[in-house]
Amino acid sequence: MGILLFITVLLIAACGLIYELIAGTLASYLLGDSVLQFSTIIGCYLFAMGIGSAMSRYIHRGLVYRFVWIELLLGVIGGFSSALLFLAFAYTQGFQLLMYAVVIVIGVLVGLEIPLLMRIVRERYHFRDVVAHILTFDYLGALGASLLFPILLVPYLGLVRSAMLFGVINVVVALWSTFLFAKQLATAGTLRMVGVVVLCGLGIGLAQATRITMAAEDNIYADEIILARDTRYQHIVLTRFKDDIRLFLNSHLQFSSRDEYRYHEALIHPGLSAIAAPRRVLVLGGGDGLAVREILKYPQIESITLVDLDSEMTRLFSTHPMLTALNQKSFSSPKVHIINADAFPWVDANTDSFDFIVIDFPDPTNYSLGKLYTTAFYKAAGRHLSAAGLMVVQSTSPMFARDSYWCIAETLKQAGLKTYPYHVYVPSFGEWGFVIAGHRDYELPISLPAGLRFINLEEMPALFQFPPDMAPMPMPPNRLNDQVLVRAYDQDWKDISH
Amino acid sequence: MKTSRRQFLQSGGAALVGVSIKGDRAIAGSFVNDSFQMGHLLRDGAQFAQANQVVKRAVVIVGGGIAGLSAAWRLNKKGFSDFVLLEMNEQTGGNSRWGENEITAYPWAAHYVPVPGPKALYVRELFEELGVLKDGQWEERYLCFSPQERLFLYGKWQEGIEPAIGLRAVDREQFQQLEDFIQNFRATGKFTVPMEIGFSETTAELDRISFAEWLHAQGMNSRILNWYMNYCCRDDYGATTSTTSAWAGIQYFASREPEEKGPLTWPEGNGWIVRRLLERVGKYVQPNRMVHRISRHGKRFSLLAGNTEYQAEFVIFAAPTFLAPFVVEGMAPLDDFEYSPWLTANLTLDHFPDSYGGDATWDNVFMESPTLGYVDATHQSLRSYVDRTVWTFYWALAEGSPAENRQLLLNKDWNYWKEAILRDLERVHHDIRRCVSRIDIMRMGHAMARPKVGAIFSAERRNLAQGRGRILFANSDLSGFSIFEEAQYRGVTAAEKVLREIGGRA
Numbered sequence A: 001m002g003i004l005l006f007i008t009v010l011l012i013a014a015c016g017l018i019y020e021l022i023a024g025t026l027a028s029y030l031l032g033d034s035v036l037q038f039s040t041i042i043g044c045y046l047f048a049m050g051i052g053s054a055m056s057r058y059i060h061r062g063l064v065y066r067f068v069w070i071e072l073l074l075g076v077i078g079g080f081s082s083a084l085l086f087l088a089f090a091y092t093q094g095f096q097l098l099m100y101a102v103v104i105v106i107g108v109l110v111g112l113e114i115p116l117l118m119r120i121v122r123e124r125y126h127f128r129d130v131v132a133h134i135l136t137f138d139y140l141g142a143l144g145a146s147l148l149f150p151i152l153l154v155p156y157l158g159l160v161r162s163a164m165l166f167g168v169i170n171v172v173v174a175l176w177s178t179f180l181f182a183k184q185l186a187t188a189g190t191l192r193m194v195g196v197v198v199l200c201g202l203g204i205g206l207a208q209a210t211r212i213t214m215a216a217e218d219n220i221y222a223d224e225i226i227l228a229r230d231t232r233y234q235h236i237v238l239t240r241f242k243d244d245i246r247l248f249l250n251s252h253l254q255f256s257s258r259d260e261y262r263y264h265e266a267l268i269h270p271g272l273s274a275i276a277a278p279r280r281v282l283v284l285g286g287g288d289g290l291a292v293r294e295i296l297k298y299p300q301i302e303s304i305t306l307v308d309l310d311s312e313m314t315r316l317f318s319t320h321p322m323l324t325a326l327n328q329k330s331f332s333s334p335k336v337h338i339i340n341a342d343a344f345p346w347v348d349a350n351t352d353s354f355d356f357i358v359i360d361f362p363d364p365t366n367y368s369l370g371k372l373y374t375t376a377f378y379k380a381a382g383r384h385l386s387a388a389g390l391m392v393v394q395s396t397s398p399m400f401a402r403d404s405y406w407c408i409a410e411t412l413k414q415a416g417l418k419t420y421p422y423h424v425y426v427p428s429f430g431e432w433g434f435v436i437a438g439h440r441d442y443e444l445p446i447s448l449p450a451g452l453r454f455i456n457l458e459e460m461p462a463l464f465q466f467p468p469d470m471a472p473m474p475m476p477p478n479r480l481n482d483q484v485l486v487r488a489y490d491q492d493w494k495d496i497s498h
Numbered sequence B: 001m002k003t004s005r006r007q008f009l010q011s012g013g014a015a016l017v018g019v020s021i022k023g024d025r026a027i028a029g030s031f032v033n034d035s036f037q038m039g040h041l042l043r044d045g046a047q048f049a050q051a052n053q054v055v056k057r058a059v060v061i062v063g064g065g066i067a068g069l070s071a072a073w074r075l076n077k078k079g080f081s082d083f084v085l086l087e088m089n090e091q092t093g094g095n096s097r098w099g100e101n102e103i104t105a106y107p108w109a110a111h112y113v114p115v116p117g118p119k120a121l122y123v124r125e126l127f128e129e130l131g132v133l134k135d136g137q138w139e140e141r142y143l144c145f146s147p148q149e150r151l152f153l154y155g156k157w158q159e160g161i162e163p164a165i166g167l168r169a170v171d172r173e174q175f176q177q178l179e180d181f182i183q184n185f186r187a188t189g190k191f192t193v194p195m196e197i198g199f200s201e202t203t204a205e206l207d208r209i210s211f212a213e214w215l216h217a218q219g220m221n222s223r224i225l226n227w228y229m230n231y232c233c234r235d236d237y238g239a240t241t242s243t244t245s246a247w248a249g250i251q252y253f254a255s256r257e258p259e260e261k262g263p264l265t266w267p268e269g270n271g272w273i274v275r276r277l278l279e280r281v282g283k284y285v286q287p288n289r290m291v292h293r294i295s296r297h298g299k300r301f302s303l304l305a306g307n308t309e310y311q312a313e314f315v316i317f318a319a320p321t322f323l324a325p326f327v328v329e330g331m332a333p334l335d336d337f338e339y340s341p342w343l344t345a346n347l348t349l350d351h352f353p354d355s356y357g358g359d360a361t362w363d364n365v366f367m368e369s370p371t372l373g374y375v376d377a378t379h380q381s382l383r384s385y386v387d388r389t390v391w392t393f394y395w396a397l398a399e400g401s402p403a404e405n406r407q408l409l410l411n412k413d414w415n416y417w418k419e420a421i422l423r424d425l426e427r428v429h430h431d432i433r434r435c436v437s438r439i440d441i442m443r444m445g446h447a448m449a450r451p452k453v454g455a456i457f458s459a460e461r462r463n464l465a466q467g468r469g470r471i472l473f474a475n476s477d478l479s480g481f482s483i484f485e486e487a488q489y490r491g492v493t494a495a496e497k498v499l500r501e502i503g504g505r506a
């Protein structure tokens, strides 16, 4: 009995500390300013514990009965605290208020635990021993929790699941207390039933934790922000979660380092490998250097001209170690010429010809970007194609923005080009679409550069097949004077977010 | 409302910008392109310097607006080169002049041409030559980009200028009723561009009442519909519905049925066309030559301008027609030509106002305003990123008598008009003063012909438009109202007549 009692103390101490740490971490992570968040949360928590201890003296009878209830309550409130706070942050205005309320309620309940427990066991032990042992295990539990939390819990379980796991522990403690102190308990049946129900609830919560965090993360950058910069043209944000680096431009995800190889291999190789002897390549957009990295896999290419609006962006991807590791220092290649200019006027004024043109602009979310997806633009770009030349266009998702995708394909067609639409699956984007276009017919390549992780010759014909839910839609072309694409794109995303 | 880290960051950013904003900045600017001083010299019969040289040409064109330049374009295209074009101002172009600063080129007045219909043959010919029309397709980059127009009403923006929100059933009915009327008028083929093609006596009674009276007579009393009609008259004619002939009001709508989403426009407005014309006929143009006397000596005309006497067999008078009696010896005064006073301004914006609201739009109109709003000169830029711009602000002084409004234009200083313009913009963009660094203002006492009641069927107008004899009138005002296509038509047909006369004799 002795050892079980002290394990109980150890566990409940750990649970209490974990909830406090979770609240502090969540607040620092969502609101920033971790010193302020941790100080205020620890302060509130300890103060609430004091209230709890003080309140314990008003409990005269049914000590075990009440102790078990406290454990059950802690299991529910503590267990769901993290999920609740995440969702509150993403969907309501009252995150901070709710957070302090949760911290105080948990604090009061935890403050009640130890005094009650001491009184429950005081007939069995010497008072001196009770205090010494209980406090020892209390502090040991806290130590264990504070080590477990950063080393195991956050990296492997995440905040939502950790809270639920410790909720389960509180409930387990409640359940075994009904056996441990059965003699001091008049009826255990109801308590055990409630305990099982709560346990099931937490079990379901654990299973659904990923969905809960995903729902919340849709509304926030869930990962650590390693760089945020306002340039003249856009808001650049880089985030990292473990080995996953993500780039956001004006809050739109541009790539995730986990699967960008799929996107960029698909963007480059089906087109470029189909050109017999490519020498000169033009990249419009693509200031991250990832498309250029793929193009550099063709040793016969002599020059790559990259036109990107934002010098700050190309500078970042030429110098930041984390980013040059991603693009394999592609911008340092002597073959690469970076031009910081607005694409349409540049394409209009320049007279060079290219064997391969990569058009990789942000999605047509507004009329300014929409200009880069018009018949006028594609005609101007088409004038730069050499006789054997081809271009490839990033064309949004044929799945989530089906009208937009086929509108872009139609626009290329109306610009007098032959079109070859294809699509791939990129986990962080979903189904994504491209269109190869040119003045000549396109034929699938017969060889590819070595070392590709995604694109291969066997599977390539399948990329050009569209299942019924992505099949072509009749769409008018996007023109400067009638930008149907911007409206279609807006509608497409409205349709899937409602 | 959901709060996210993203929005949190954004609002933080906005707050930081807000802190760095200082109070209202000083706004520079002045009146530009004033030409009434020269007009008043003609009106008051001032003494001009004696000519000390003689230049002989078969044809002299007076005035380098669209009409005069179009006459020159035609003569030149037909291989005729024995002519000169005399323009009063330093800069050619008249109402289609343009300006340019380090941000963009911008119009001073005329800024668009509606997509021409099948009957505007000369316009189509010119546009084919300029690459605006290719194989029956209108060049996309010269068509106004999306979004074209918006209207500020009831505290918000709507797309398009014809009011579409807050309409009652009766408003909708009346808009539909008007649409049906217009359809019928269009079907008669009597309202055309150029107007001369379909012009018919059978429509004469429409010229005897004002557009406001006509609308009233049809029972169209919707306040919103009448606001829109009045806006259209102010925009095209510088007049209100009650000072516009019903014929002209109907012409505005019934003469067009665009085959493409337009209009055609360029950063410098119709100045783009002037530039293209000057590339072709610039060598014939003599700027800073105000013709102050035209007299006939036997078979020759003598035209005095500056230190030169030009002797010619034919004169194409493409300056505003109301000036002719002050210049042409023995010409009787004109009664039926009335002109609307206008004011335009070009505002340099160092950044867009936070209150911009929505996507950057070409033409921006406010419902409860006496002005016509503003047109954005960078809208036709191919750039995706534009942070500075020039707005051309349009204000037809349509209410009240033109003579009084001309006095007002003359008497009030730049500061008065600058404040009036900013206050008008502040209805919609409360922070406009923080964005504008320069406001240049152009005053035009006789900006454009006003098609008042009776102007279209006026015997005087029709007589001059007939173009008999060897002094041919060609200004757009001969159509009774002034638009690009009419100016071009008048110029080209005058040139054709001259060519016929000369060819016939040869």
Ligand SMILES: Cc1cc2nc3c(=O)[nH]c(=O)nc-3n(C[C@H](O)[C@H](O)[C@H](O)COP(=O)(O)OP(=O)(O)OC[C@H]3O[C@@H](n4cnc5c(N)ncnc54)[C@H](O)[C@@H]3O)c2cc1C
Pocket: B062, B063, B064, B065, B066, B067, B068, B086, B087, B088, B089, B092, B093, B094, B095, B096, B108, B109, B110, B111, B112, B113, B289, B290, B291, B292, B318, B319, B320, B323, B327, B342, B344, B394, B444, B447, B448, B474, B475, B476, B477, B482, B483, B484, B485, B487
């Ligand atoms: C504010 C404003 C906006 C407009 N917007 C549009 C528009 O968007 N679209 C449209 O189609 N139309 C527009 N118009 C109508 C415009 O008037 C016509 O499009 C066209 O430019 C008229 O050309 P014009 O040659 O007939 O006349 P003007 O442009 O008036 O040309 C007359 C020329 O004669 C010169 N001149 C005058 N007197 C003499 C003299 N004694 N000797 C020598 N030269 C002389 C003048 O300097 C001038 O250059 C607008 C007009 C105004 C005022």
